[in-house]
Amino acid sequence: NAGVTQTPKFQVLKTGQSMTLQCAQDMNHEYMSWYRQDPGMGLRLIHYSVGAGITDQGEVPNGYNVSRSTTEDFPLRLLSAAPSQTSVYFCASTPDRRNTGELFFGEGSRLTVL
Amino acid sequence: TQLLEQSPQFLSIQEGENLTVYCNSSSVFSSLQWYRQEPGEGPVLLVTVVTGGEVKKLKRLTFQFGDARKDSSLHITAAQPGDTGLYLCAGGGYSGAGSYQLTFGKGTKLSVIP
Secondary structure, eight states: OOOEEEEOSEEEEOTTOOEEEEEEESSOOSEEEEEEEETTTEEEEEEEEEETTEEEEOSSOTTEEEOOSSSSBOOEEESSOOGGGOEEEEEEEESSTTOOSOOEEOOOEEEEEO | OOOOEEEOSEEEEETTOOEEEEEEOSSOOSEEEEEEEOTTSOOEEEEEEOSTTOEEEETTEEEEEOTTSSEEEEEESSOOGGGOEEEEEEEEEEOTTSOEEEEEOOOEEEEEEO
């Protein structure tokens, strides 16, 4: 049972570099989202998608891009990494596009920007 | 923006003790979820409460949703080392843009000492 799979688990970047965090789910969930988790800040929503071809901004979208070309995949792109983007990133999904049910989280991707 | 305040932020207790974690807001939520997160993993849903005054029990864990649906509590009876983790509450509601979103509290880090 794969569930929500995130890659990579760890990544170190230099300021200004770009990268993509991958997220895939095999549960046919309509709703997918990206959160970042920082000490003392809790989980904050970056971007979300209610289905293929549809994305929207969350609470902290600046510096991040997303796309949803398939139901399964929801990659998060950092175009020009900054030290403020050092964080643990979680991808989550739920069956209902209205996001009213249980969120299933991946194991997280720990990103350090030097 | 809806805010959820969790208290205490940290809690260290001896095995066998009882404890209560609180989740408070000035906003009304349609639902309230509690998640537990272990180090290096994503949060996992424990319970969802949707009705004001609702009480749910999960073995030694008791969850209550306030009558006004603005607050919630998690009570653990006879804590065990396996209860150690980060407990997160998340309130659900519709944003100004009409989408249903979860707002997470900052979490309570619980350590149960054998």
